[in-house]
Amino acid sequence: MMFFAQGWIQCESTVCQQWLAAKHRLRWAVIRRLLPCPVLARHAECSFLLSEDDSGGWPCNQLIDLSVHAIQEARHIDLTPISARMAGRFSYPDSLINVWPGEHYRLLAGLCRTLVPDVVVEIGTGEGLSALSMLASLPPSAKLVTFDVIPWHRYPRVCFLPEDFQGGRLKQITGDLSNEKFFATQAELLSQAELLFLDAPKDGCFEPRFLSLLRNLKRERTTVLVLDDIRQLNMLKVWRELALPRLDMTSFGHFTGTGLALLAVESGG
Ligand SMILES: C[S@@+](CC[C@H](N)C(=O)[O-])C[C@H]1O[C@@H](n2cnc3c(N)ncnc32)[C@H](O)[C@@H]1O
Numbered sequence: 001m002m003f004f005a006q007g008w009i010q011c012e013s014t015v016c017q018q019w020l021a022a023k024h025r026l027r028w029a030v031i032r033r034l035l036p037c038p039v040l041a042r043h044a045e046c047s048f049l050l051s052e053d054d055s056g057g058w059p060c061n062q063l064i065d066l067s068v069h070a071i072q073e074a075r076h077i078d079l080t081p082i083s084a085r086m087a088g089r090f091s092y093p094d095s096l097i098n099v100w101p102g103e104h105y106r107l108l109a110g111l112c113r114t115l116v117p118d119v120v121v122e123i124g125t126g127e128g129l130s131a132l133s134m135l136a137s138l139p140p141s142a143k144l145v146t147f148d149v150i151p152w153h154r155y156p157r158v159c160f161l162p163e164d165f166q167g168g169r170l171k172q173i174t175g176d177l178s179n180e181k182f183f184a185t186q187a188e189l190l191s192q193a194e195l196l197f198l199d200a201p202k203d204g205c206f207e208p209r210f211l212s213l214l215r216n217l218k219r220e221r222t223t224v225l226v227l228d229d230i231r232q233l234n235m236l237k238v239w240r241e242l243a244l245p246r247l248d249m250t251s252f253g254h255f256t257g258t259g260l261a262l263l264a265v266e267s268g269g
Contacts, residue, residue, distance in 0.1 A: 024204035028233045042092065045256055047231045050240060060245030063260050066114060066224065071252050073137075074100055074110030082132045085159040090127075097129060104228065104254035105129060108197060109137040115224060117194035122146040123210070124199035124228075125172055128160040134197070135170055145171045145189060147200075178209035191220045196263075199228040207238045215244075215263070223263040231257030 037044040079097045082105075086094040100106035112120065112134050120138065122131055125148035135144055146152075152160050152172050164170050175182045177200075183190075190196070196214075200206050207227075214225075230239040231250060239248075239259050246261035 020205050021201075021203035024234060031233065043255075045232055047233060047257075048236060050236070056241045056243040057239075057246035057261065059247065060262055063224075063245060063247040063262055066111070067247060067249055067252070067260060069114040070107060070110035072110075073113040074106040074252070077106045077109045077113075077137065079105055079109070079133055079136070081136070082129065082159070085132065085161075086129075089157045089159075097133065101252045102255050104226075104258050105133040107249065107253045107258065108226065109133050111195060111224065111226065112137040115195055116142075118142050119189070119192045119221075120144045120195045120197070121190060121193040122197045122199065123177060124148060124197075124201075125150075125152050125155070126199070127155060127157050128152060128164075130197060130199060131170065132159060132164070134195075135164075138169070140169070143169055143171065145173060147173050147175060147177055147186075149174060149176055176206075178206045178213070180213065183210075183213045187217055190214065191217055193223050194221050195224050195226070197226045197228070202229050202232060202234045204234050204237075207235070211238070211242065219263060219265050222265050225261040225263055227257075227259040227261065228254055229256045230259040 032046055035046045037046070077100075083094040083097050086097065088094060090096075096103060097105050108130055116139055118141065120134055120142065122134070122144065123146075125131060125146040128146075131144060131146045138144060148155070151174050152158055153162075165172070173186070175186070177183050177186065177190075198207065198210070200210070225244075227235070227239060227242075229235050230248065235257065239257070242259075242261055244261040244263065246259060249258045249260050252258070
């Protein structure tokens with residue numbers, strides 16, 4: 001009976017998640033129709049400009065210092081070897097990975113060079129561009145664990161090679177970290193991450209659930225959280241309500257919005 005009830009709750013929550021995501025997509029599709037882009041651009045998104053004084057987060061010197069260092073590092077990082085992996089498989093030029101500011105890949109690499117972390121976690125493996133960008137700037141002893149719901153070798157246009165996963169520096173785990181049970185199986189790893197890059201579905205459901213689980217986790221190390229697309233309509237609420245020390249780094253990251261936040265050791269649990 002207990003087993004049946006748990007199964008039902010889980011099934012109901014998945015249906016609810018899908019329904020909310022569909023509602024979210026529809027709402028923003030309508031808004032986009034009503035607000036056509038007034039200029040020509042390869043990629044355009046609409047957003048809102050929001051006051052900062054009444055937002056959920058607050059500024060932090062530690063993040064400002066970290067960002068200044070990471071920006072200095074990013075200026076000298078060259079990701080051309082990764083653009084060779086892209087080999088014309090995207091609708092945009094291979095050189096895009098080296099565009100900075102505007103894209104976030106060099107900033108992610110700059111953060112790795114500045115933090116010199118032992119453990120990096122990424123959520124949203126996708127084509128592997130962000131993982132490959134970070135990996136090249138991590139010390140040989142560091143490990144990068146990337147999560148997705150789709151195994152990397154089945155992902156369209158993936159840029160990984162099987163040898164990227166040899167030697168133990170890079171590992172992929174498949175699963176949904178907004179699911180409480182799966183999250184619990186990965187709690188130890190997540191508590192050790194010094195850098196956590198969140199680049200998952202941005203569907204209005206995953207991020208609030210995952211962040212709530214993450215914030216309740218007792219951490220072994222301070223975690224620098226990097227959120228992609230914080231200025232996209234779907235992510236405005238998540239970023240605005242994130243009650244943590246934080247910094248909007250969009251001018252030195254991804255044009256769709258890059259946010260940094262700090263999860264201190266003592267803040268979880
Ligand atoms: C924007 S893509 C990631 C791009 C990637 N970081 C890169 O640079 O190539 C978003 C990814 O989130 C994954 N995703 C969707 N739902 C997820 C979930 N619940 N948990 C983890 N990943 C998820 C998608 O399969 C997709 O690969």
